[in-house]
Amino acid sequence: MNRLLLLLSLFTCKILxxxxxQLNIRHEVSGKPMLLDSTSYLNAMGExxxxxxxxxxxxxFSLTTQKxxxxxxxxxxxxxxxxxxxxxxxILKQLPAGTYSSISFMIGxxxxxxxxxxxxxxxxxxxxxxWTWNSGYxxxxxxxxxxxxxxxxxxxxxxxxxxxxxxxxxxxxxLELPRPLVIQRGQTVAVTLAADAASWFGEPFKISxxxxxxxxxxxxxxxxxxxxxQHMFSVKGL
Numbered sequence: 105m106n107r108l109l110l111l112l113s114l115f116t117c118k119i120l121x122x123x124x125x126q127l128n129i130r131h132e133v134s135g136k137p138m139l140l141d142s143t144s145y146l147n148a149m150g151e152x153x154x155x156x157x158x159x160x161x162x163x164x165f166s167l168t169t170q171k172x173x174x175x176x177x178x179x180x181x182x183x184x185x186x187x188x189x190x191x192x193x194x195i196l197k198q199l200p201a202g203t204y205s206s207i208s209f210m211i212g213x214x215x216x217x218x219x220x221x222x223x224x225x226x227x228x229x230x231x232x233x234x235w236t237w238n239s240g241y242x243x244x245x246x247x248x249x250x251x252x253x254x255x256x257x258x259x260x261x262x263x264x265x266x267x268x269x270x271x272x273x274x275x276x277x278x279l280e281l282p283r284p285l286v287i288q289r290g291q292t293v294a295v296t297l298a299a300d301a302a303s304w305f306g307e308p309f310k311i312s313x314x315x316x317x318x319x320x321x322x323x324x325x326x327x328x329x330x331x332x333x334q335h336m337f338s339v340k341g342l
Contacts, residue, residue, distance in 0.1 A: 123201055123287045125167075126294040127194040130340070131158060131186050134302040138186055148306040151313050153250035153260060158301055159185035160244035160333075161226070161233070164210040164276070165196055170203045170284060181213060183226040183233065184299075204285040207295070211333065212243030212274035218267040239322065240267045243274060244333060246304060253317035260313060262304065264330055266322030273326055275334035282339060296341040303336035304329050 131138035133145040133155070144152050162184060165177040178198055185191045213227065218240035222229045233242045242265045249258045266273045279297070287293050305311040309328040316325055 122290050123199040124292045125196040125199055125287065126292060127196065128294055128296045129184060129192040129194065130296065130298050131192075132298050132300045132302075135300065138301060140186055145302065147302065147313065148310045149312045149314075151250055151252045153248055153313060155186075155246060155248040155301060157186075157245060157247035159183060159233070160211055160299075161213050161241065162194065162209050162211060164208075164214055166208045167199065167204045167285075168206045168208070170205050175200060175202075175204075181217070181223075181226045183231055199287055201287055201289045201291075204281065204287065206278055206280045208276060208278040210274055210276050211330075213241040213267075214274060215267050217241070235265060235321075239265060241265060243330065246301060247318075250313040250317070252312075252314045254314075255317045259317070261318035261320060262326075262329060263318070263320045264326045264333075266326060268322075271322035271324070271327055273322070273330040275330050277334060277337050279337060279339050281342065283342060285342060293342075295339065298338050298340045299336045300338070301333075301336065304333045306332060307335075308332065 138155060138158065141154060141156050144154050147153060161181060163181045165180065167175045167177070169175065177196055180196070182194050183191060217223060217227065221237045222234050227241070233245065235242060242263045244264045246262045248260045250260055251258055253260060264273050285293065285295065309332055311329065319326060
């Protein structure tokens with residue numbers, strides 16, 4: 105009898121934790137679809153640029169219920185890249201059934217994993233998103249070209265990183281959902297998010313490519329761009 109009760113309990117727990125949330129992410133530039141290497145865009149300073157690489161980490165996901173309870177999801181790290189359709193579909197598992205009003209996540213890799221050095225999976229250095237044990241992970245990367253830069257071949261290289269004071273570039277995003285998100289037992293639901301790369305160089309700190317064509321180490325300008333792209337996400341559909 106005790107064994108039967110244990111099996112029933114384990115089965116029930118499996119059902120209760122079987123809910124999943126799929127985040128479908130699309131990339132834009134000033135509201136237009138992002139097209140790598142083939143389309144020109146304008147930054148907030150009116151300077152022309154194109155994008156060849158656009159990738160970033162998302163981690164530390166949580167949901168807030170309508171009653172204000174914060175549900176912290178199991179630790180997971182995702183590397184999102186415009187050149188990989190699969191990477192733009194994030195599956196979050198083990199959600200409690202309920203009704204939710206907002207979702208939160210971190211752009212970047214938390215300090216614990218940075219202090220731990222290079223990892224595997226999405227955090228494997230093979231993906232080109234890890235500097236050194238001292239500098240840690242690149243939280244987000246945008247590369248391309250602009251005719252106004254003074255760099256050879258007019259390249260843009262913005263590698264945003266830094267997890268030690270005074271240059272800490274992890275940013276937390278909280279998105280209010282346009283309507284309650286109801287997740288029932290055993291159900292998978294989907295939410296569509298848009299990430300607009302134009303925000304990297306817009307408000308509150310406008311970036312001119314004539315002055316800054318990129319950098320590959322922590323610093324004040326990287327901090328400011330992280331402040332900018334903290335606002336690049338929006339909810340487009342439930």
